[in-house]
Amino acid sequence: MNETLRDEIRQKRPFDSLEQEAFLGLVRTTGLLTDQFERMLKAYGVTFPQYNVLRILRGAPREGLCRNEIRDRMLTRMPDMTRLLDRMEGAGLVSRSRDDEDRRLVRTYLTDEGRRLLDQVADKVADEHRARFRGLGDERLRALIEVLTEIRRESV
Amino acid sequence: MNETLRDEIRQKRPFDSLEQEAFLGLVRTTGLLTDQFERMLKAYGVTFPQYNVLRILRGAPREGLCRNEIRDRMLTRMPDMTRLLDRMEGAGLVSRSRDDEDRRLVRTYLTDEGRRLLDQVADKVADEHRARFRGLGDERLRALIEVLTEIRRESV
DNA sequence: TGACAATAGGTGTTGTAACACTTATCATCC
DNA sequence: GGATGATAAGTGTTACAACACCTATTGTCA
Numbered sequence: 001m002n003e004t005l006r007d008e009i010r011q012k013r014p015f016d017s018l019e020q021e022a023f024l025g026l027v028r029t030t031g032l033l034t035d036q037f038e039r040m041l042k043a044y045g046v047t048f049p050q051y052n053v054l055r056i057l058r059g060a061p062r063e064g065l066c067r068n069e070i071r072d073r074m075l076t077r078m079p080d081m082t083r084l085l086d087r088m089e090g091a092g093l094v095s096r097s098r099d100d101e102d103r104r105l106v107r108t109y110l111t112d113e114g115r116r117l118l119d120q121v122a123d124k125v126a127d128e129h130r131a132r133f134r135g136l137g138d139e140r141l142r143a144l145i146e147v148l149t150e151i152r153r154e155s156v
Numbered sequence: 157m158n159e160t161l162r163d164e165i166r167q168k169r170p171f172d173s174l175e176q177e178a179f180l181g182l183v184r185t186t187g188l189l190t191d192q193f194e195r196m197l198k199a200y201g202v203t204f205p206q207y208n209v210l211r212i213l214r215g216a217p218r219e220g221l222c223r224n225e226i227r228d229r230m231l232t233r234m235p236d237m238t239r240l241l242d243r244m245e246g247a248g249l250v251s252r253s254r255d256d257e258d259r260r261l262v263r264t265y266l267t268d269e270g271r272r273l274l275d276q277v278a279d280k281v282a283d284e285h286r287a288r289f290r291g292l293g294d295e296r297l298r299a300l301i302e303v304l305t306e307i308r309r310e311s312v
Numbered sequence: 313t314g315a316c317a318a319t320a321g322g323t324g325t326t327g328t329a330a331c332a333c334t335t336a337t338c339a340t341c342c
Numbered sequence: 343g344g345a346t347g348a349t350a351a352g353t354g355t356t357a358c359a360a361c362a363c364c365t366a367t368t369g370t371c372a
Contacts, residue, residue, distance in 0.1 A: 151289065
């Protein structure tokens with residue numbers, strides 16, 4: 001018998017609906033995964049949102065991206081990008097410079113240190129992901145990815 | 157063509173692996189769902205962790221549960237239960253009383269107001285869940301729930 | 313039975329998230 | 343070409359999360 005979510009959270013009554021069970025399962029599973037991911041990142045002195053920014057900037061042009069562009073590409077909502085970038089700048093991971101054409105814009109780009117940190121952590125990240133989904137198999141992974149996409153499409 | 161995660165976050169390069177894509181999909185999807193859920197709860201003056209506590213206490217004996225028991229049943233890690241319960245007590249949603257048998261224990265239980273709030277919000281919660289997973293169908297929901305359980309089992 | 317570990321709860325402090333508000337710069341259009 | 347709205351960024355403030363540390367009570371075992 002599989003251990004079910006109800007056992008894990010010691011809930012006596014059955015769930016109200018399949019939808020509820022799916023929602024709670026998503027929250028719990030993602031919570032566990034991100035907790036483990038953050039713990040792994042901690043050794044490198046970055047948080048998950050910061051790591052997210054680093055990855056976004058790695059795929060960006062060398063002159064960087066403006067704050068709102070980064071914000072819009074984040075995996076999760078992040079209302080206070082300014083101070084998140086402040087902290088990363090303080091840690092030497094990114095740099096900023098005001099655009100001369102449009103002086104409203106401030107472009108943020110990776111420093112060498114930020115890029116180096118990404119390289120350092122790359123293998124660990126890959127290990128982490130492999131470990132989390134070990135034994136699932138490509139077919140079920142693809143099915144999961146597809147269902148998640150579908151949920152996001154429906155839930156606008 | 158479906159909109160994919162790569163489009164949503166405007167990522168140019170393909171994902172490193174299926175595992176990574178699944179992980180990022182989980183984080184983004186769950187983030188969107190919980191954001192919407194929290195926005196719905198906000199009208200009632202409670203946060204998601206607080207709502208979680210209310211539900212845990214509804215299924216508990218009338219004399220309530222001790223802090224660590226509640227913490228262990230939470231969906232996600234919550235290292236500062238004391239002050240979460242402080243706030244809920246301040247809002248009149250729960251009450252606490254020290255156990256006479258074992259004076260280390262403090263039992264927390266629902267107030268009438270807390271129970272009333274759960275009743276008030278119940279329909280909205282059900283609507284919310286239905287809306288989020290509309291059009292998925294029971295079969296895919298069951299498959300999703302099963303995959304999530306499997307991921308949690310593997311990723312210890 | 314008295315020392316000591318284990319358990320339950322709380323506190324102090326720091327950093328971060330969230331939200332509303334403000335400032336600076338640019339685009340538009342009469 | 344100057345008023346006005348739109349866009350980008352930053353700030354002030356409050357509440358919350360996270361972590362390490364502390365206190366009180368109970369169990370246990372020499």
